[in-house]
Amino acid sequence: MSLQVTLKAISNPVRRDILTLLKSGRLSAGEISEQFALSSATISNHLKQLKDADLIRESKYKNFIYYELNLSVFEETMLWLKSFTGEDI
Secondary structure (H helix, E strand, O other), rough: HHHHHHHHHHHOHHHHHHHHHHHHOOEEHHHHHOOOHHHHHHHHHHHHHEEEEEEEOEEEEEEEEEEEEOHHHHHHHHHHOOOOOOOOO
């Protein structure tokens, strides 16, 4: 996934809040939606954008969709950002 897509996805505060929620572990779409005063459709759109940026992964179990972080994309982004500090990677 391109860095531009990743940075665009994390530029939105709601999406950053969703990522922060997922730091504690896998959550269902409903559990995520409960944390916001936004419609389920709006949260679903944010989840789609995070998924399209490959920042999160989804898995289905019975009638639920669960989301979790894809840490490899975070690691790649951090390596790129760290290259600007002049420190060895």
